[in-house]
Amino acid sequence: MTSHDPLAALRSRKLAIVGYGNHGRSHALNLRDSGIxxxxxxxxxxxPSRAKAEAEGFTVGTVAEVAAWADAVSILAADEAHAEIWENDIAPNRPAGQALLFCHGYSIQYGLLDPAPDADIILAAAKGPGGAVRTEYEKGRGLIGYWAVQRDASGTARDLALAYLEGIGCGRVGIFETTFEEEAVSDLFGEQAVLVGGLVALAKASFQRLTAAGVSPRMAYIDCVHEMKYLADLIHDRGIEGMYAAISDTAEFGARLCETELAEALGPDFDRLMDNIRSGRFAENWNGEHRAGAPRMKAWRAGDRAEPVEQAGRELRARLKGGRD
Ligand SMILES: NC(=O)c1ccc[n+]([C@@H]2O[C@H](COP(=O)([O-])OP(=O)(O)OC[C@H]3O[C@@H](n4cnc5c(N)ncnc54)[C@H](OP(=O)(O)O)[C@@H]3O)[C@@H](O)[C@H]2O)c1
Structure with missing residues (x-):
């Protein structure tokens, strides 16, 4: 009896990975360690990533060079660059039938690129930060994987998606089907409303409120930012109910009152956020920002260092490394 090879659809392909950032590097290393x-x-x-990719043993070329060589291209460059990468480097050089894989539904869902009709269009997304794709794999685990096929020109797009997700380690935890639209909307909403935007807004606003009330920046930082990790770990491991079971009754009672009020207050803002994402207005906004040279991004980043909450965090971390209060 022959055993099923979950990576078979990938073994027969020459695979180009475009980008060697958080996801690109992790995918390339995991796939190689999985035997691809x-x-x-x-x-x-x-x-700036060239030296690193070469030092880690990969053959590196320009995007145009690898696109001319590959049967399948995994586009793991920044989303805002996908359109120019497709138009300038991949489309003019690709062999017919070359498949395209993405780790986020964004650029296809919002029409940033319009791949040739003979291209499979595949989503093979490890759900989480790119660095964790590698660190979890090294621990013998993986991130949850989602796949979707927008176009199956070859008739083998599903097999390729599943083999790819297996190769980067997602099969060790769970692989689920989605659509480009669902993944794009859910990912954007999740990161804006909760994981990044929401979390940072709550942390900064509560830090400001506490310090305005006379609490020391260090104490405010510990209570509103530093401790987040412990609660996030509890929710990750046990769910929200399990987290509530693991904290004091005082904390739970106050949190449940606040949770209800905040959720009601946030309703209109979340409606607006969702509308911007679904309608494509957010993507237009980000495209415009990128084309203009990202002036708002640069200003925000330049302002971070001077924020009192950042100052408090730096001082706390410096203190914690070496000593005690
Ligand atoms: N599914 C999920 O949960 C999830 C989570 C995070 C990210 N993602 C997706 O994964 C993809 C990569 O994200 P990431 O976090 O790995 O980003 P990243 O760490 O910022 O890396 C981006 C890479 O894109 C390259 N790049 C930027 N502009 C380019 C251009 N014009 N031409 C060629 N390469 C260019 C960069 O090149 P240099 O090395 O030369 O600077 C870098 O290697 C994105 O599609 C993102 O949405 C998905």
């Missing part, structure tokens, strides 16, 4: 060896990394001219 015909991989090349595609980077832009003058890429």
């Amino acid at each position: 060896t015909d991989i090349r990394v595609g980077l832009r001219q003058g890429s």
